[in-house]
Every structure is written in structure tokens, then in C-alpha cells.
Amino acid sequence: MSKIYTKTGDNGSTSLVGGTRLPKDHIKIEAYGSVDELNAWIxxxxxxxENVSRKSFLKEIQDRLFTIGSTLASEEEYNKSKLPELFESDIEVLENAMDEYNEEIPPLRSFVLPGGHTLVSQAHVARTVCRRAERQVIRLSHEEEVEPLIIKYLNRLSDYLFVLSRKITQEQNTEEVAWKPRK
Structure with a gap:
């Protein structure tokens, strides 16, 4: 039986797919770490x-996030043919789901605060982690080439998670918590 621990990261570094070692606080590690955190929230x-009807859809999102994470965790020179791919159709799937939900939920009249139901709040946590991952991937793209579809997918996924939070609010017969700025 192999052990999960290798002790090779005890000095604060980790390996990319391909073997290069980087400090654990490197933006590349931060980027795919946030994608991993997002995957856990999904x-x-x-x-x-309450999400039994969309469990398989959310699992597909997790699969796409694993694809993104494996791409980000690889060296630029690593043979990309060994990695799964992201497609424009993956983004279209998110857009179609949002379009469907938007036909069923009331129009947005104000900013909404996360809350009203635990599941709504969890969708908002996932959304904010997604936005952080997107920012980190964009920052990484200033240092090395990043597949543009990754950034686009994360951007669309955060939109989907916002719309999902609103759909869950409706399904749970919970009132949206409108933000009312004090005067």
C-alpha cells in the first residue's frame, strides 16, 4: 500500500505535473488551489x-474544474495531449442552464445579500471562491500562457452560481435578501 504523504513538500514546495518544483505560495499553485477549493464547494x-435534480449537472461542473486544475497544475511544456480538454460547448451548457433558470425566477431588482437559506449561502460561497480563482488565473496569465477558455469558463461559472443561488431561493420559498444601503 502506498502512503499519501511523501514528505517532499515539507520545505514549502510542491511539484507540477511534469516534475518542476514551485513554492506553495506561487501564483500557479494559488490558482489551481482555488479551483480545487471551488470544486469542493460544488x-x-x-x-x-435540495439539489438532487441537478446533482449530475453539478458533477459535470466538478469534472470541468478537475480538467482546469490539471491544466493549471502542469508545466507549460508538458504534453497537453495527455490532459483532458475544455471546450466552448462547456460554456454553452452553463449559459443554457442560466437561460432556463432566468425564465423561471423573478427579474433582479436590486443587489442581493447572500443568505436566506443555508444552501443559498453555500452557492454564494462557491460563487465568491470562483471569482477568486478567476482573478488568480488572470494574474497567472500575465506570467505565462493560460488557455483563454479557462478564464471564460470560470467567469461564466460564477454567473451560473449567482443565478443558481436565486433559483434555490425560489425553490425553497425563501425571500431574497435585498441590499438596502443605509442613508
Whole structure:
């Protein structure tokens, strides 16, 4: 039986797919680490009994996030043919889901605060982690080439998670918490 721990990261570094070692606080590691965190939050959403009807859809999102993470965790020179790919159709799937939800939920009249139901709040946490991952991937793209579809997918996914939070609000018969700035 192999052990999960290697002790090779005890000095604060980790290996990319391909073997190069980087400090664990390198932007590349931060970027795919945030994608991994986002994947965990999508798992929390997928496992909620209220999301049973969209569990397989959320699992597909997790698969796309694993694809993104594996791409980001690889050296630029690593043979990309060994890695799964992201497609424009993956983004279209998110857009179609948002379009469907938007036909069913009331129009947005104000900014909304995360809350009203635990699952709504969890969708908002996933959305904000997604935005952080997107920012980190954009920052990484200033240092090395990043597949543009990754940034586009993360951008669209954060939109999807916002619309999903609103759809869950409706499904749970919970009132949206409108932001009312004090005067």
C-alpha cells in the first residue's frame, strides 16, 4: 500500500505535473488551489438533498474544474495531449442552464445579500471562491500562457452560481435578501 504523504513538500514546495518544483505560495499553485477549493464547494452543493435534480449537472461542473486544475497544475511544456480538454460547448451548457433558470425566477431588482437559506449561502460561497480563482488565473496569465477558455469558463461559472443561488431561493420559498444601503 502506498502512503499519501511523501514528505517532499515539507520545505514549502510542491511539484507540477511534469516534475518542476514551485513554492506553495506561487501564483500557479494559488490558482489551481482555488479551483480545487471551488470544486469542493460544488461538491457541497451537489450533495445537498435540495439539489438532487441537478446533482449530475453539478458533477459535470466538478469534472470541468478537475480538467482546469490539471491544466493549471502542469508545466507549460508538458504534453497537453495527455490532459483532458475544455471546450466552448462547456460554456454553452452553463449559459443554457442560466437561460432556463432566468425564465423561471423573478427579474433582479436590486443587489442581493447572500443568505436566506443555508444552501443559498453555500452557492454564494462557491460563487465568491470562483471569482477568486478567476482573478488568480488572470494574474497567472500575465506570467505565462493560460488557455483563454479557462478564464471564460470560470467567469461564466460564477454567473451560473449567482443565478443558481436565486433559483434555490425560489425553490425553497425563501425571500431574497435585498441590499438596502443605509442613508
Amino acid at each position: 461538491g457541497v452543493l451537489a450533495d445537498a438533498p
